[in-house]
Amino acid sequence: MNNIIKEITPLTHKDCFSIFSREKKSFDFPVHFHEEFELNLIINGAGAKRIVGDHEEEISDIELVLVGPNLSHGWQTYHCKSDSVTEVTIQWHKNLFEDRFLKKNQMILLREMLERSARGILFSEDTAVALSAQLMALNDLKGFTAVMELINILHELSIAENARTLSRVALDNNQILNPNSRRIDKAFEYMNANYQKQITLKELAQLISMTDVSFSRFISKRTGNTFVDTLNEIRLAHATRMLIETNMPIADISVNCGFNNISNFNRIFKKKKFCTPKEFRENFCGTSVFI
Template sequence: MNNITKEITPLTQNDCFTIFSRVKKEFNFPLHFHEEYELNLILNAKGAKRIVGDNVEEIEDMELVLVGPNLSHVWLTHNCKSEEIREVTIQWHKDFLDEKMLKRNQLSFIRRMFDRSTKGILFPRETAQLVYKRLLVIDQMQGFDSVLELMSILHQLSTAKSMRVLSDATFNNDQVLNYHSRRIDKAFEYMNANFHKPVALKDLAKLVNMTEVSFSRFIKRRTGTTFIDSLNEIRLGHATRMLIETTHSIAEVSFNCGFNNISNFNRFFKKKKNCTPKEFRENFSGTRVFI
């Protein structure tokens, strides 16, 4: 799994979801996974190759795929000759609809769909045709209306007939752990609220009433990453969002997101994103809306 990139998305705890829409000539993002759910509508890309988990297929000119958390996936140009590939991607947090809510009878279809999405779901063309116009304009809606629209779309998808699970196995990254813990939640809430300021291990250890050594081992065991890597990944998410939404210089983005050394920021960014902050901003085209 070393050649699979963990994507740090720009979604913050205060966002419900993000929608990203663009027209391009090729697919150039590497094989990756992330903790969020992702719904992908791909148009005019006949001949491109889709990889989800252990499933590899050449796609038609329209497809709609739901990818669950931490499932490796990518689209490759392959045999696609189109000059106007249309891509609409919606990402939302794992707890956008929490476990208690999903247990309600009225959400049973969505719950089953989410369960199946751990292996990836390809919706039938007929379903994609029914919802694609709604997906194309959801970013033009305002606030709560857009959240209701997304939930309505998810319900419609969950009742679709002939949806197909793509992967034979759940290719979740071995480093991704299920770390439900009030102490971890409290620590991550603090890091998200204070990412732009110096955050020391001793601050978090005191916050959760543990020694520094104990907390350092605890967060590594529960999340698979060190305290500083967890903090830097949070900062990176805010940095990518700032690169998208603002015209701040790279140095300003670095310092505003808590990276006090721009060289370290560039090095960490390239390690996680496979490109520099400058390349990320230059290569970014299209519209991304956070709701």
């Protein structure tokens, strides 16, 4: 677990899903997990290594993988020699489809696929090729139309043949770190709703009825990070979204995300993202859409 990080995605409770597409030369994001479902299409990435749960495998030229909430996953450059890899990543909340909806007769195959994704699902190359154009075209759709197209794509995947389960076991990293997650979820919800403000350890401790010292130990044990590092991760998730979606000056983004000064923001951003906010914005090549 020490080498696996929990990612706080920029997806907010008001979004249905996000789609991020880009061209890149290498796979440099570490193995990670997050609360959201993720559907990942990779084209021209032959030789890269796929890691999903306890599974590792070298990939072919095109692949499409569905990863369930809190399942560790990542891709590494490994033997990949391509200098132009296309990657399309779609993420949606784990409660986008309510349980009562998924229990309807017509939703049986979709429900089974989402449940199976707890171990990761690799779809056949034929399926990846057949749906690649639809996945990339999601960037151009808006609102309700985009949501309906995502549902249509998920339906097509649920009836696709020759899909393969990847991890031998379902590894819920959030439960490994957070066996009693109700309190930590409440703390995360508060930080996500108030990240622009100055938040103290004391007010969060009071929120979940703990002493300051107990809460400090509690959040470190449950997340692997200190309170300050956890809050900064949440603020950085919102900051990266602003850097991608807006032309807002970096100093204003810093203030709007709760950092006390631009120097501190730059330092923390570079430590976590391995580049400055300015470099991130300049080097960003791709599109990110939130529906």
